[in-house]
Each structure stands twice: as C-alpha cells, then as structure tokens.
Amino acid sequence: MTPELLPFHQASIGEEEVKEIIQTLNSGWLTTGQKTRLFEKTFADYIGCKHAIGLNSCTSGLHLSLVVSGVSSGDEVITSPITFPATTNVIVHQNAKPVFVDVEPETLNINCSEIESKINDSTKAILPVHFAGHPCDMDTIISLAQKHNLTVIEDAAHALESKYHGNKIGAIGNFTAFSFYATKNITTGEGGMLTTNDDHYADKLRILSLHGISKNAWKRYGKEGFQHWELLMPGYKYNMFDVQASLGIHQIKKVESFLNRRVQIVKKYNDAFEKTEEIQLLKPESNIKHAHHLYVIVIKTENLKVSRDKVLNEIQKRGIGVAVHFRSLHLQPFFKQHFNYKKGMFPQAEYLSDRVISLPLYPKMTDEDVSRVIETVLGVLHSFRQ
Ligand SMILES: Cc1ncc(COP(=O)(O)O)c(C=O)c1O
Structure with missing residues (x-):
C-alpha cells in the first residue's frame, strides 16, 4: 500500500x-x-x-x-x-x-x-x-x-x-x-x-x-x-x-512562534543526519539569526549507486514530499542561449545543483511527521549505499 x-x-x-x-x-x-x-x-x-x-x-x-x-x-x-x-x-x-x-x-x-x-x-x-x-x-x-x-x-x-x-x-x-x-x-x-x-x-x-x-x-x-x-x-x-x-x-x-517550531524540527533533523556519511549539512555562521525557511541537505552522490534525482524520486515514492532549491540558473536554457553561460563557470553552484534536497519544514508538522521524514531519508540512502 x-x-x-x-x-x-x-x-x-x-x-x-x-x-x-x-x-x-x-x-x-x-x-x-x-x-x-x-x-x-x-x-x-x-x-x-x-x-x-x-x-x-x-x-x-x-x-x-x-x-x-x-x-x-x-x-x-x-x-x-x-x-x-x-x-x-x-x-x-x-x-x-x-x-x-x-x-x-x-x-x-x-x-x-x-x-x-x-x-x-x-x-x-x-x-x-x-x-x-x-x-x-x-x-x-x-x-x-x-x-x-x-x-x-x-x-x-x-x-x-x-x-x-x-x-x-x-x-x-x-x-x-x-x-x-x-x-x-x-x-x-x-x-x-x-x-x-x-x-x-x-x-x-x-x-x-x-x-x-x-x-x-x-x-x-x-x-x-x-x-x-x-x-x-x-x-x-x-x-x-x-x-x-x-x-x-x-x-x-x-512569525516568531512559527520560527520556534521550525527551529525544533531543524534540531531533530541535524541530530539525525550529522553523522550520516552520505549527507553533508550546511554550516550556518555564528552571529547571524537564521530564518530556517528551508532545510537543505547535500547528498554525497559519490558514496551512492544512484544520482540525486533517483534519491528524490524514491523519497517521494515512499510518501515524503521533497523539493530542490535550486538548480543553478546559469545552466538553464535561457541563460545558455542568451547570455552564453556554460557548464564549468560556477563549480560550487554546479556541484550543489546536482546534490541538494529540501525536506519538509513547517510548523504544522508533528514530531511523528519529523521522525517519518528522518526514517525515510535514512532508509532510502541505506538502500542506495555503494
Ligand atoms: C529566492 C526567491 N526569490 C524570489 C521569489 C519570488 O517570490 P514571489 O513568488 O513572492 O514573487 C522566490 C519564490 O519562491 C524565491 O524563492
């Protein structure tokens, strides 16, 4: 089912x-x-x-x-x-x-x-x-x-x-x-x-x-x-x-109570993912306040048998809505055609474009929802391990 x-x-x-x-x-x-x-x-x-x-x-x-x-x-x-x-x-x-x-x-x-x-x-x-x-x-x-x-x-x-x-x-x-x-x-x-x-x-x-x-x-x-x-x-x-x-x-x-709930969810995600070999977490700088609009993980596809898109697809098939923020704009057809942008121009953006996944992050999520996301992501990554 x-x-x-x-x-x-x-x-x-x-x-x-x-x-x-x-x-x-x-x-x-x-x-x-x-x-x-x-x-x-x-x-x-x-x-x-x-x-x-x-x-x-x-x-x-x-x-x-x-x-x-x-x-x-x-x-x-x-x-x-x-x-x-x-x-x-x-x-x-x-x-x-x-x-x-x-x-x-x-x-x-x-x-x-x-x-x-x-x-x-x-x-x-x-x-x-x-x-x-x-x-x-x-x-x-x-x-x-x-x-x-x-x-x-x-x-x-x-x-x-x-x-x-x-x-x-x-x-x-x-x-x-x-x-x-x-x-x-x-x-x-x-x-x-x-x-x-x-x-x-x-x-x-x-x-x-x-x-x-x-x-x-x-x-x-x-x-x-x-x-x-x-x-x-x-x-x-x-x-x-x-x-x-x-x-x-x-x-x-x-606004601040919504943020407080997202901060709790971020903490649960960080605790669950920080030791996972296939995941690289973003590193916030000190002395800033983060709005935690998105929770983005970077999938180390080098350690997997499949691409990020296969991982995305499998997570979604297992019932968790996911998104990608963002694939680098310089490689979109419009920018290649009209401004002559090419692959190789922005190595970090290109590397991340193929590896980022955004997970659900919103105040309506229950603790059970958060656990379900964590189990699903870890389960999918485990199944695709090299
Ligand atoms: C980084 C960024 N800038 C601008 C926008 C555009 O926002 P709006 O839909 O309110 O015009 C978005 C929307 O998702 C966005 O993510």
Whole structure:
C-alpha cells in the first residue's frame, strides 16, 4: 500500500485569518485600503525599518527596486545563480544583464570574496539572495557598494526573520523584498513587501506600485471630498489588496512562534543526519539569526549507486514530499542561449545543483511527521549505499 504523502509544505492558517477574510469580504472594500496599511505598519515595526510597501509579490518588489535605481539597458546586476528565476527575470525585464558569482558551499549564498572581480563600469547593483534564510555577508556587500557607488537590493524571499550581526534583514541595504507566497514563512497566498529607509524612494515606489498615479482608491473615495488622481509616471499594477492583508495582519503576529517550531524540527533533523556519511549539512555562521525557511541537505552522490534525482524520486515514492532549491540558473536554457553561460563557470553552484534536497519544514508538522521524514531519508540512502 502506498503511504499517505506528507506534503512538502502546508500553510498554517488559523481561525483569526478566516474570520478576518470573511469580515473583509462582507465589508465591501476588497482592494488596497486600511488593512493593507495596517499590515504595512505592523511589518515595518517588526523589521524596524521606516517604510514597508505592500505588493502582490516579492518579484514585483525586486522589479520596482531596479526601476527606481535606474537599472536599464546595458547595465549589469551582480547576483547568485542559486536562486529562483524571479531574481533574475526582473533584471532581464530591465534589459540589463544578470552577472553571476559562484556560491559558498556551506551556505549556498553568494561568495562575497568573488564579487569585486565582476564589478565594472556597467555594474549598477548587487542583488544578494539570503538563501534558505541565512543572511549573506552584508558587511562586504555594503562596503563594496559604497566603494563602487552601487545599489544593494536584497532578495529576502526566504529571510523574513533573519538578522545579520544583530541587524534585521530589511533594514540594511537600500531595498529589500520579502515574499508571502503560499510556501513562505508567513503567507498571504500570493504577496510581497518591499522595505526601505529612504523617504524619497518610498514615495516613488508606492506611486509606481499603483499605475504611477498620485492617489490610490482609498484616498480617492474617502471622506475628504472628491479628488482627481494625476499620472506622474508610467507605473505598474503591483499593489497588495485588503483580502491578502487580512491574512498578513494575523500571520505576522505568529512569525516568531512559527520560527520556534521550525527551529525544533531543524534540531531533530541535524541530530539525525550529522553523522550520516552520505549527507553533508550546511554550516550556518555564528552571529547571524537564521530564518530556517528551508532545510537543505547535500547528498554525497559519490558514496551512492544512484544520482540525486533517483534519491528524490524514491523519497517521494515512499510518501515524503521533497523539493530542490535550486538548480543553478546559469545552466538553464535561457541563460545558455542568451547570455552564453556554460557548464564549468560556477563549480560550487554546479556541484550543489546536482546534490541538494529540501525536506519538509513547517510548523504544522508533528514530531511523528519529523521522525517519518528522518526514517525515510535514512532508509532510502541505506538502500542506495555503494
Ligand atoms: C529566492 C526567491 N526569490 C524570489 C521569489 C519570488 O517570490 P514571489 O513568488 O513572492 O514573487 C522566490 C519564490 O519562491 C524565491 O524563492
């Protein structure tokens, strides 16, 4: 009999969220309004930044950051190849070039010691990705950005709770984009938030996120009397709306309790896997707070009879949902065809691309679920041992 599948991820949605959504639907005001503003305010307080702008995704936050930074045709943006396509698609949408730098094997974050050699007159920004919730080496990134006059746009899709040397991610670089996609540490189904401490850019980002017009609907239809909007710049339709925010205002209150449960699960996984020959664990640095968005193991395929994909397939067949974060982007057809990236260019990213497996990690998991994952992974690896 096939065992019931433990999903790779399940969102934790409580009664509060359900009630809030119903209240929003019944209120008749569904688009961007008071609930979005409340979520933005609560989020900014949590991060400790001046401005948080609610958006429909992290991707749009990254895109708007590039737009206001003036990244355009012929420019270059330095980033990591171990990421989701959203990170680089937005660079390409600006007709700029994603310039990859290899990753560190212990964290899968961009290797900051290799960034400077990639900086030239066309470089406009550094776009670090805090992989799995482990902050990148922000001291080096900020000092390189200052030295070469570059903008720092952080992809914090995984890094909501992360801190670097005691400073919250979201209050360090020029712009930071967070994700509330269905599998993220907190969720609004789809959604994102962009943070910045810069007043001038915050206004511009807000305007750009809603068509480029001067007044949003909440202001136009308010009690202050009729108000015309004015088109100030050609903007985008990237705004968060109150149905999403109805989830967000409750999810954000639970962010640290969700993290505490994930930390317990991580500890159980680490204890079970640290002495397993076929597994290499990532090594977090000291002096950071990890958001533990993903639990990634590196399978030493040299010690096995089969490839990582066979291991993945067998774990899933035995009833555990698994995922891969990520296969290096430079080897995707688009990058090979349009930017001439080739195998051999980023050895660490390539090695890890063929070996990483992400295991389920979410607060809804019971201790029995965690034990089942551990037994299944060890059982599969044992069966494929050389
Ligand atoms: C590293 C990374 N960046 C960006 C994104 C895009 O997030 P969103 O779906 O909110 O646009 C994701 C989504 O999974 C991601 O993993």
